[in-house]
Amino acid sequence: MSTMVQSEARSRAWRLWLTSGPGLFWIILFLLLPSGIMLGIAFFTNSDFGSPVLPLSLSSFSQVAGFGILGWTSANFTVLIRSLLQAGIATTMTILLAYPLVFFIVSRPANLRPVLLLFAIVPSWTNQVVRTYAWMQLLNPFAPVSHLAQSLGLIPPHLGLMPGNFAVFIGLTYNYLPYMVVPLYAAVEKLDWTLVEAGRDLYASGPKLFFNAVFPQTVPGLLSGIILVGIPAFGDYVVPQLLGGDKAMMLGSLIASQFTFSPDWPYGAALTIIMLVFTCIGLVVFRRLTQRLGGGEGAML
Amino acid sequence: MSNIPRGIRRGLFGVSLPVYALLYLPLSVIAIFSFAPSLHHPGVNLAAYGELFNDATVLAALRRSITLAFGSAILGTALGTLMGFGLSRFRPAKGGGFWVGALPSLIIYTPIIMPSLVFGISELIFFNLVHEYTGLLSAGLLTMGIAHVTFQSPYVALVVYARLTGLDPNLFEASHDLYANPIKSFLYLTIPVVRPALIGGFLLAITLSIDDFTISFFTAGPGSVTLPIYIYSAIARKGSSPEINALGSLMIATVIGVALLYYFVTRRQQQRSRQIPAVA
Numbered sequence: 249m250s251t252m253v254q255s256e257a258r259s260r261a262w263r264l265w266l267t268s269g270p271g272l273f274w275i276i277l278f279l280l281l282p283s284g285i286m287l288g289i290a291f292f293t294n295s296d297f298g299s300p301v302l303p304l305s306l307s308s309f310s311q312v313a314g315f316g317i318l319g320w321t322s323a324n325f326t327v328l329i330r331s332l333l334q335a336g337i338a339t340t341m342t343i344l345l346a347y348p349l350v351f352f353i354v355s356r357p358a359n360l361r362p363v364l365l366l367f368a369i370v371p372s373w374t375n376q377v378v379r380t381y382a383w384m385q386l387l388n389p390f391a392p393v394s395h396l397a398q399s400l401g402l403i404p405p406h407l408g409l410m411p412g413n414f415a416v417f418i419g420l421t422y423n424y425l426p427y428m429v430v431p432l433y434a435a436v437e438k439l440d441w442t443l444v445e446a447g448r449d450l451y452a453s454g455p456k457l458f459f460n461a462v463f464p465q466t467v468p469g470l471l472s473g474i475i476l477v478g479i480p481a482f483g484d485y486v487v488p489q490l491l492g493g494d495k496a497m498m499l500g501s502l503i504a505s506q507f508t509f510s511p512d513w514p515y516g517a518a519l520t521i522i523m524l525v526f527t528c529i530g531l532v533v534f535r536r537l538t539q540r541l542g543g544g545e546g547a548m549l
Numbered sequence: 550m551s552n553i554p555r556g557i558r559r560g561l562f563g564v565s566l567p568v569y570a571l572l573y574l575p576l577s578v579i580a581i582f583s584f585a586p587s588l589h590h591p592g593v594n595l596a597a598y599g600e601l602f603n604d605a606t607v608l609a610a611l612r613r614s615i616t617l618a619f620g621s622a623i624l625g626t627a628l629g630t631l632m633g634f635g636l637s638r639f640r641p642a643k644g645g646g647f648w649v650g651a652l653p654s655l656i657i658y659t660p661i662i663m664p665s666l667v668f669g670i671s672e673l674i675f676f677n678l679v680h681e682y683t684g685l686l687s688a689g690l691l692t693m694g695i696a697h698v699t700f701q702s703p704y705v706a707l708v709v710y711a712r713l714t715g716l717d718p719n720l721f722e723a724s725h726d727l728y729a730n731p732i733k734s735f736l737y738l739t740i741p742v743v744r745p746a747l748i749g750g751f752l753l754a755i756t757l758s759i760d761d762f763t764i765s766f767f768t769a770g771p772g773s774v775t776l777p778i779y780i781y782s783a784i785a786r787k788g789s790s791p792e793i794n795a796l797g798s799l800m801i802a803t804v805i806g807v808a809l810l811y812y813f814v815t816r817r818q819q820q821r822s823r824q825i826p827a828v829a
Contacts, residue, residue, distance in 0.1 A: 268653055269635075282672055352562055366808070374576065374805075375777050375800055386575060422572075425572070482664070485665070503670065507670055531662065
């Protein structure tokens with residue numbers, strides 16, 4: 249009997265690797281192996297041509313920490329803090345915009361909801377470069393929005409709203425808003441309204457009702473949304489590159505420039521490790537929070 | 550929902566309308582500017598589109614984008630479907646240990662969660678090294694295609710997996726009892742059942758390929774400029790121009806078209822899956 253169960257299990261495992269194997273092998277070969285190599289490159293020394301050479305050293309990490317030929321600078325820390333702040337602020341903004349939007353969609357008749365949701369998602373399916381380019385046109389010094397800001401005295405005359413931190417914030421919020429809307433909608437759609445009724449029967453109303461009866465039920469969706477927005481916003485390349493300029497540089501641009509204009513692979517790889525470390529910290533923290541709050545994901549693979 | 554008081558519902562509507570407007574404002578600005586060359590010269594002008602269709606560079610970039618999207622989507626859908634199918638059918642329902650249970654999911658989620666910049670730069674380094682030591686895989690459409698398949702197949706796997714987990718496992722038992730061999734039941738049972746997911750996954754793969762810039766940018770070679778890369782370098786060179794606006798409008802229109810197609814395919818699939826219990 250047990251041998252039959254064993255051979256059954258073995259044949260299942262064999263079939264699993266036969267069907268899923270090629271795809272998994274592809275991802276291992278073309279993504280996991282390359283990222284492993286990249287992590288390794290951080291420990292090499294930079295040659296005159298930007299490619300990694302022996303001997304192994306930690307010099308790229310001291311470069312990351314800000315030590316250079318000219319002594320210590322805080323430039324890298326500034327970029328890191330700015331990236332974290334931008335990601336945090338943009339995520340907060342998407343939360344503030346997504347909550348009313350999602351509850352608006354749910355308050356409509358059931359047959360309208362998928363269409364309203366689709367309309368909120370479609371812009372994110374266009375190319376990121378095109379989307380960001382649109383904001384370049386909206387925020388440049390000659391655009392009406394910039395004129396308005398100039399006459400209100402928010403920005404000095406002859407300057408636009410871009411390039412700069414504000415433009416990056418707008419671009420990130422716009423790019424990632426749908427990634428907050430989708431998980432939040434999934435949570436709000438299956439909200440247990442009887443709890444809200446119960447709260448109302450107990451004479452709770454307004455903010456009290458929302459924060460005690462509605463909000464806790466949306467937390468799993470909110471946490472997934474924070475992961476889906478915060479992580480890509482933190483590592484974004486296109487938005488800071490097109491809307492940011494030098495004074496609003498984010499980690500993504502700093503990394504990319506080590507592989508394009510002035511090649512320094514080990515330094516770039518070490519910076520990438522920093523980005524991955526923060527990404528993983530974010531993932532683990534929010535994963536733990538989700539588990540603690542009992543957010544079960546049924547259709548998760 | 551009637552549970553939300555009327556006043557609040559009005560408030561929600563009042564806040565959501567501007568959000569929707571904000572979502573479509575930039576896209577419409579591109580479309581409007583593509584017809585009117587500048588803010589100060591209003592009017593409808595199709596010159597930018599004419600220029601676009603006579604520009605050999607743009608047409609070549611378009612051809613490469615289409616080749617890349619379809620080529621990668623075919624392979625990505627094949628690999629993704631097999632992954633989704635295998636994991637839903639042959640993985641033990643509970644646990645299965647690290648190697649069979651957790652590891653495949655971990656591998657599939659890596660391309661989804663990894664920041665595109667890290668993804669792209671890893672591939673850049675990898676392809677560079679492979680080329681340096683073997684002479685194979687010089688940067689171009691092939692390396693871009695390989696990278697695209699890597700991020701498409703996990704999404705397709707998720708779509709197919711979601712479709713198959715909702716299915717009665719007894720169906721497979723039944724086909725086995727009726728003497729269908731595994732290949733026959735794959736062809737006559739699995740394929741028809743996952744067909745909507747297959748089409749949806751394929752369209753999703755194409756959209757992902759067209760939408761991607763960062764990963765393409767770092768895996769592209771000098772001779773493989775696709776549309777997003779062309780637009781990016783045009784913006785970097787000379788800022789905004791009517792031609793780029795026209796190109797952007799066409800890309801937005803295409804994506805909205807594909808998105809609607811995807812929506813209707815998945816909706817039909819949902820309706821059909823709702824009908825199955827009614828028939829049975």
